[in-house]
Amino acid sequence: MESSGVSIRPYQEQDWASVWAIIRPVFRAGETYAYAPDISEQEANSAWIEKPQITFVAYGGDSEILGTYYLKPNQPTLGAHVCNCGYIVAEQARGRGVASMMCAHSQGEAVARGYRAMQYNLVVATNEIAVQLWKKHGFEIIGTLPKSFRHARLGYVDAHVMYKLLV
């Protein structure tokens, strides 16, 4: 998948240093993902690489990694036709449509793998750019969980459950 010089491919082991450099500041900030802000590199690898079914990276013309996303079933067997993804774009690559590309790519991957829907479990309501972007990609706010996210700067804030039927 390519657009504006950005491509997407599956994660490979040698990508870890670049991926960790991208996801670390986002986890450290504690504003969008529920992982511990002081998460260790090993725990982050487990969460982003090992536990998901597959992880992808977005890269530019010079092969520099610009973003990453994971894809996994959201529930066990009888709920495993609904997948879950998480996306992170490198700070220096924001505003280039990388998140949008990854979201579109993930939907194609999900359908190819037999998933019938995609669910985001905890979209922090203060992360308005993400909420708008997922809406643009056809996701609906199914509901809002009051004070379900402990934002590192703002304290307890609401988070949305977002969902899209893919087939």
Next chain:
Amino acid sequence: MESSGVSIRPYQEQDWASVWAIIRPVFRAGETYAYAPDISEQEANSAWIEKPQITFVAYGGDSEILGTYYLKPNQPTLGAHVCNCGYIVAEQARGRGVASMMCAHSQGEAVARGYRAMQYNLVVATNEIAVQLWKKHGFEIIGTLPKSFRHARLGYVDAHVMYKLLV
């Protein structure tokens, strides 16, 4: 906690045979929990006993185990102030208010352990008795996930996200 001769205490290892006998037919039916209907005893033990923070059993005057529930954080660190519970009542004990007692008990336990809210992620919409019971206990349907549960008899059905602020 006691009411109508039913009490609740923490699960102990020697309870496993009784607990498995209660949860097995519910998992096998594939109508309310997402676990594989052919889940192995070991996988069930992992899901119901090992992974949760704590599991409880409800028992009658003769010490017979009538029901069980687990309690665990629903998300990692920045979402870990919201807990998740699952409840199952023995077939022969239905209609005695055991689920209601366990729901009330779990809310007390959750508050005592510092949780601020409780979330049910996938309440199968066709399980109307459960939906009504959780509503009676103050849970709200935050939203409904279309076709998110593959019901063993009915195929793809909707499921609710239910939530209650505890503090």
